[in-house]
Amino acid sequence: MDTALILKQKVDLGEIKDFNRASDYLDKSEIVKDLLTDFDFDILNLLNRLTEISEIPFAHRIERVQKWINKLADLSFCDYGFSITGKSDDILSCYNSLITSILIRMDYSDKDRIDKGIKWIIDYQNLGRGAKNNWSGSRILKYGGCMRTTPCYIGIVKAIITLTDYKKRSDYVTNDNIESKLKTGLEYILDHKIYLRQSNGQPITKDINKLTYPFSYKTNVIEILRLLKDNNLDSDSRCDLAKAYLQTKKQKDGYWKINSSYLPKCWIQFDKPKEPGLWISYEIKKLIN
Numbered sequence: 001m002d003t004a005l006i007l008k009q010k011v012d013l014g015e016i017k018d019f020n021r022a023s024d025y026l027d028k029s030e031i032v033k034d035l036l037t038d039f040d041f042d043i044l045n046l047l048n049r050l051t052e053i054s055e056i057p058f059a060h061r062i063e064r065v066q067k068w069i070n071k072l073a074d075l076s077f078c079d080y081g082f083s084i085t086g087k088s089d090d091i092l093s094c095y096n097s098l099i100t101s102i103l104i105r106m107d108y109s110d111k112d113r114i115d116k117g118i119k120w121i122i123d124y125q126n127l128g129r130g131a132k133n134n135w136s137g138s139r140i141l142k143y144g145g146c147m148r149t150t151p152c153y154i155g156i157v158k159a160i161i162t163l164t165d166y167k168k169r170s171d172y173v174t175n176d177n178i179e180s181k182l183k184t185g186l187e188y189i190l191d192h193k194i195y196l197r198q199s200n201g202q203p204i205t206k207d208i209n210k211l212t213y214p215f216s217y218k219t220n221v222i223e224i225l226r227l228l229k230d231n232n233l234d235s236d237s238r239c240d241l242a243k244a245y246l247q248t249k250k251q252k253d254g255y256w257k258i259n260s261s262y263l264p265k266c267w268i269q270f271d272k273p274k275e276p277g278l279w280i281s282y283e284i285k286k287l288i289n
Contacts, residue, residue: 001278002029002030002031002270002278003025003026003028003029004025004026004029004031004032004056004059005031005278005279005282006025007022007025007026007029007056007057007058008055008056008057008282009282010025011057011058012286016057018058019058019061022057022058023058026056026058026059026062029056031056031268031270032056032059032062034268035049035052035053035056035059035268036062036064036065039266040265040266041071042075043072043075043076043084043085043086043099044084044264044265045264045265045266046068046071046072046075047072047076047095047098047099047102048216048264048265048266048267049068049266049268050065050068050069050072050102050106051098051102051214051215051216052214052267052268052270053065053106054102054105054106055213055214055270060105060106060107065106069102069103069106069108070108072099072102072103073099073103073108073110073113076099077113077116078091079116080116080119080120081096081100081116081117081119081120082095082096082099082100082113082116082117083095083096083139088137089137089138089139090137090139091120091135091137091139091140092139092140092146092155093124093125093140093146093147093151093152093155093156093158093159094146094152094154094155094158094217095217096117096120096121097117097121097125097155097158097159097161097162098158098162098217099117100114100117100118100121100162100165100166101158101161101162101165103117104162104165104166104168104169105165114166117162118162118163118166118178121159121162121163121181122177122178122181124147125151125155125156125159125181126147126151126156127151127156127159127181127184127185127188128151128184128188129149129150129151130149131147131151133147133148135147153192153204153205153208153219154205154217154218154219156185156188156189157189157219157223157224157227158217158219159185160182160185160186160189160227161223161227163178163181163182163185164182164227164230164231166178167182168230182231186227186228186231186233189224189227189228190228190233190236190238190239191238192204193238193239193241193242194221194224194225194228194238194239194241194242195208195209195220195221195224195242195245196241205218207220207261207262208220208221208224209221209245210259210261211246211249211256211257211258211259211277211280211284212258212259212261212280213258213270213271213277213279213280213283214270216262216263216264216267217264218261218262221242221245221246222246222280222283222284222287224242225239225242225243225246225287226283226286226287229286229287234287243287243288246284246287246288247288251276253276254281255276255277255278255281256276256277256280256281256284257271257273257274257275257276257277257280258271258272258273258277258280259273260273
């Protein structure tokens with residue numbers, strides 16, 4: 001077992017609470033070593049690499065990672081939030097949320113920038129059918145139907161994850177707009193029984209029921225159940241189908257395996273295909289046990 005996974009387990013148990021005690025596990029981790037290798041630096045690649053690193057406790061304190069966090073923020077920030085080009089006209093729902101979440105989780109110091117990403121979600125993220133698109137940026141109309149009559153489900157999930165991350169901050173002050181948006185989004189997700197279309201009961205996307213970890217921009221059942229657990233909603237009966245689905249994927253050896261799936265450029269796999277998935281099994285067990 002990689003020492004980064006051992007670290008994660010010890011942090012979850014409350015046995016390790018600071019970077020000094022975590023550093024030895026980080027130093028010995030082969031996955032952390034791979035994650036710290038150089039890659040082609042652009043906004044998407046930085047986002048993907050930092051998304052993976054954010055799954056490892058205290059890894060954001062590593063000096064190289066700190067530089068990457070600042071670089072991502074500097075490249076992607078625009079007047080209204082974050083985009084994959086650094087231009088406001090190119091803001092997409094999922095990527096504004098993904099970048100904002102990463103900066104929150106990794107203790108990025110410029111709170112004003114983070115607040116811009118949150119404000120975009122509050123002002124413009126639609127959470128239901130038939131809502132008017134109030135964002136004028138051209139890219140959001142061109143790609144993926146982010147804000148069409150039925151808003152992109154991935155965009156909704158990522159936005160609600162970001163609001164949840166924001167609410168976890170130690171300096172969070174109760175905000176009625178955030179609380180209302182969060183409640184509406186969580187109810188929308190639960191009404192879809194996590195991953196199923198209301199119209200025909202089929203998976204909402206072709207990847208949503210694939211077992212992958214860490215999570216790319218393509219959300220899945222595991223990530224959504226984790227979101228609901230973070231909001232103390234994992235005991236809601238509308239989670240039962242998703243939990244039962246995960247249970248059916250358990251192998252005879254007691255582990256789960258990752259599915260073959262699209263991998264973003266420069267992606268580092270935590271678990272290897274066709275082998276018992278120690279990382280993904282740990283995440284699933286926390287959700288269904």
